[in-house]
Amino acid sequence: MTKLGQVASIRMGYPFRSRLEHDATGAIAVVQMKDIDDASLVHVEDAVRVDLADVKEHHLIRPGDLVFRSRGRTNSVALVSADIGPAVLAAPMLLIRPVEVLPAYLLWYINLPAIQAALAAQAEGTSVRMISKAALEALEMPVPSRRKQQLIVEVSELATAEQGLLEQIARERKRLADGILMRYARNTRPGQSPRINECKETR
Numbered sequence: 162m163t164k165l166g167q168v169a170s171i172r173m174g175y176p177f178r179s180r181l182e183h184d185a186t187g188a189i190a191v192v193q194m195k196d197i198d199d200a201s202l203v204h205v206e207d208a209v210r211v212d213l214a215d216v217k218e219h220h221l222i223r224p225g226d227l228v229f230r231s232r233g234r235t236n237s238v239a240l241v242s243a244d245i246g247p248a249v250l251a252a253p254m255l256l257i258r259p260v261e262v263l264p265a266y267l268l269w270y271i272n273l274p275a276i277q278a279a280l281a282a283q284a285e286g287t288s289v290r291m292i293s294k295a296a297l298e299a300l301e302m303p304v305p306s307r308r309k310q311q312l313i314v315e316v317s318e319l320a321t322a323e324q325g326l327l328e329q330i331a332r333e334r335k336r337l338a339d340g341i342l343m344r345y346a347r348n349t350r351p352g353q354s355p356r357i358n359e360c361k362e363t364r
Contacts, residue, residue, distance in 0.1 A: 166298030168261035173294060174228075174250035175213075175220050181251070187211045190248040192222065194230060201239040201268060203228060205248055213249070222248045225264045227257040229271070232291040236280045238271040240264055255294060266310035269317050270302055 165171070174192075181191060187210030196208050203222075222228075226241045231253050238257065250256045259267050270276060280300065284290035305313070 162301040163304045164298060165257075165267075165300040165302055168259065168302075168304055169267065170258045170260060171229075171294055171298055172219070172256050172258075174252040174254045174256060175216070176252045181209050181211065183209045184211055188247055189213050189216060190246065192228060192245075192248055192250045192254075194233065194254065197228065197230075197239040201237060201272060203239050203241045203245065205245045208248070216249060220249050222250060222256065223258070225259065227259070227264060227267060227271075229255040229257055229292075229297060231255050231293075231297075232284075232289055236277060236284075236292050238268055240268045253291065255292075255297060257297075262304055263307065263310045263314065265314040269314055271300075276300070276302075 177191075189212065190205040190208040190210055192203055192205065192208060196204055198204060222241055222245065224241055224244050227238045228241070228250050229238045230236050257267065271280075280292055280296070281290075283296040284292055285296075304310075
């Protein structure tokens with residue numbers, strides 16, 4: 162097993178010292194938790210924009226970086242899959258820059274339920290629990306060959322797509338069943354039950 166800090170660099174997001182004020186003409190987008198979608202991808206279309214005079218190159222987000230929710234109900238990670246232009250990550254979120262591992266593989270691994278549970282156990286604090294940079298760096302993980310990493314990512318994506326299709330099929334079946342049962346409700350005389358064979362049409 163390898164520690165995450167050995168295959169990726171991890172740094173705290175940009176430390177804004179005052180309340181963020183949106184500037185529509187600002188040159189830099191500020192990525193916050195609200196800018197992460199349900200598919201764990203980062204978007205900046207509605208991000209707060211600012212001008213930063215002291216921003217350094219290492220502060221800027223690059224394609225392939227991952228952003229980690231260090232506090233909150235979930236400690237999942239999201240992937241910057243494309244060039245989003247000049248942008249910085251707001252603290253207390255953590256920026257993970259993979260070096261010896263595929264970004265998509267790291268996304269898959271950290272978001273596994275078992276790993277999320279292990280990270281939650283490392284959370285510190287009372288009212289607001291937070292995963293520290295040190296705890297994330299110490300996270301142990303298997304690092305197979307690049308070929309195996311890619312295969313794991315592809316199979317995981319197929320499994321996710323399959324799950325989505327199954328959920329869609331279940332919703333459609335429920336909608337069809339409700340429609341048929343509504344017709345029965347409208348056409349059935351009081352005290353009469355739908356015929357079992359007719360109900361099987363929904364299967």
